[in-house]
Amino acid sequence: MRLDVVTIFPEYLSPLDLSLIGKAREQGLIDLRVHDLRDFTHDRHRTVDDTPYGGGAGMVMRPEPWGEALDHLMATGVPGEVPHLLIPAPGGVPFTQAMAQELATQPWLAFACGRYEGIDERVIDHAETLMPVTVVSLGDYVLNGGEVAVLAIVEAIARLVPGVIGNADSLVEESHEDGLLEYPMFTKPPLWRGHGIPEVLLSGHHGLIARWRRDERLRRTAARRPDMIARLDPSDLDARDLEVLAEVAEVAEVAEVASSVMQTSKVAQFQADPPAVAD
Ligand code: SAM
Numbered sequence: 001m002r003l004d005v006v007t008i009f010p011e012y013l014s015p016l017d018l019s020l021i022g023k024a025r026e027q028g029l030i031d032l033r034v035h036d037l038r039d040f041t042h043d044r045h046r047t048v049d050d051t052p053y054g055g056g057a058g059m060v061m062r063p064e065p066w067g068e069a070l071d072h073l074m075a076t077g078v079p080g081e082v083p084h085l086l087i088p089a090p091g092g093v094p095f096t097q098a099m100a101q102e103l104a105t106q107p108w109l110a111f112a113c114g115r116y117e118g119i120d121e122r123v124i125d126h127a128e129t130l131m132p133v134t135v136v137s138l139g140d141y142v143l144n145g146g147e148v149a150v151l152a153i154v155e156a157i158a159r160l161v162p163g164v165i166g167n168a169d170s171l172v173e174e175s176h177e178d179g180l181l182e183y184p185m186f187t188k189p190p191l192w193r194g195h196g197i198p199e200v201l202l203s204g205h206h207g208l209i210a211r212w213r214r215d216e217r218l219r220r221t222a223a224r225r226p227d228m229i230a231r232l233d234p235s236d237l238d239a240r241d242l243e244v245l246a247e248v249a250e251v252a253e254v255a256e257v258a259s260s261v262m263q264t265s266k267v268a269q270f271q272a273d274p275p276a277v278a279d
Contacts, residue, residue, distance in 0.1 A: 001106070001161050002031040004083060005150055006069045007113035008048055011033045012147035021155060024164040032154070037061075040068035049116050058117035066112065066123040070130065073110055082131035083110035088149035089118060090142050092135035093151055097176035099136070104160035111153070113146030179232055181221045183213040215244045222248040 005013055013034045014023065024030040038046040041064075049059035074082060084106050093099075103109060110131075112119065127133045137147040159165050175182040186197040200212045218241055222229050229245070237245070 001027070002033070002077075002083070002107075002108045003106075003154060003158075003159070004033045004035060004073050004110040005113065005154075006035045006037050006066070006073075006111065007147055008037045008115055008148075009053060009113075009145070009147055010036045012113075012145075013151065015151060016154060020164055021158050023054075024158060024161070027163070029161060030158055031164050035072070037065050037069055037070060040065040044160050046087070047227065052117065056117075061114060061119040061123075063120040063123045063126070067126060069112075070110075070123075071129060073158040074130065077108065081108060082133070082252075083108040084132045085110045085112060085127050086150075086153065087112045087114070087119065087124060087133065087135045089114060089135050089154070090137050090140070090144035092137035095136045095138055095149075095156070098157070099134075100153075103157045105123040109157070111146070111150045113150055115145045167253060179228060179236075180217040181228070182227060192245065211240065214241070216245045219248055 007013065011031075016032055021030065021032075025032055037048055043048055048061055048065050050062050052058065052060045070085075071092065077083070084103065086103075086109060088111070112123070112127075124133060124135065136149075136153065138152055143149060160171065162168070165171060171177070175184065186201060190197055190202070198212065204234050216269070218229075222245065
């Protein structure tokens with residue numbers, strides 16, 4: 001996979017030399033190229049910003065260096081191929097695991113890191129005539145620049161590229177992979193500062209452990225992300241899932257969302273015919 005990042009702070013991307021992404025680059029799994037936007041300026045001060053039309057505070061990134069940077073990227077690609085351009089912005093569509101999965105299948109991504117009040121809108125309009133473009137937000141808060149967002153987005157995508165993470169199984173059960181958060185994790189020692197670990201994890205009973213983990217995923221998701229519970233497909237929930245959701249609904253403010261999921265599900269059938277606990 002090829003990744004190009006255009007920024008006025010190339011050194012900001014140096015963490016991508018480290019750890020698994022760094023190793024993937026060494027192995028040639030990821031071809032990451034960082035470009036200094038100022039290399040596409042032509043004045044003595046290497047200017048990339050100017051005052052906004054219409055007035056107002058702050059500066060806006062001028063379109064010309066961005067246009068030249070995009071031309072340069074396209075000139076260095078395989079003829080006929082274009083990157084999918086991602087433009088981080090707090091006003092973009094929220095970046096999600098589903099988006100990371102989709103982008104991880106693409107051969108070439110490019111990132112345009114904004115600074116100041118952002119990039120002249122015509123850069124997006126122009127880029128859209130040349131390549132797929134997505135304006136993407138890391139979350140509902142404002143950063144100083146796109147670099148931190150790109151670090152997070154690149155890491156989320158690159159770890160899904162086959163070969164980057166040694167044990168691909170570790171990607172399967174993670175938070176957000178199937179609409180639930182991950183279950184709690186424990187390692188040695190079995191007793192630490194008076195805190196033990198759940199007995200079931202020592203039982204060696206794979207069925208019970210799997211059920212406990214599923215229960216914990218439901219409980220944790222209901223407590224921390226009731227919005228995710230509300231989005232679950234009721235047909236994916238078994239009788240024990242409904243029982244766990246009913247328990248958390250009784251004790252937490254997620255009552256409303258949990259009960260709305262349950263109302264649209266097999267809850268009537270569940271109440272009439274309480275399930276045996278799966279093993
Ligand atoms: N004036 C912009 C607005 O209100 O939408 C904010 C500009 S922000 C100070 C400067 C740059 O930081 C943006 O162009 C973008 O690259 C980046 N940025 C800030 N918050 C972000 C977020 N939540 N997600 C992704 N990128 C963000």
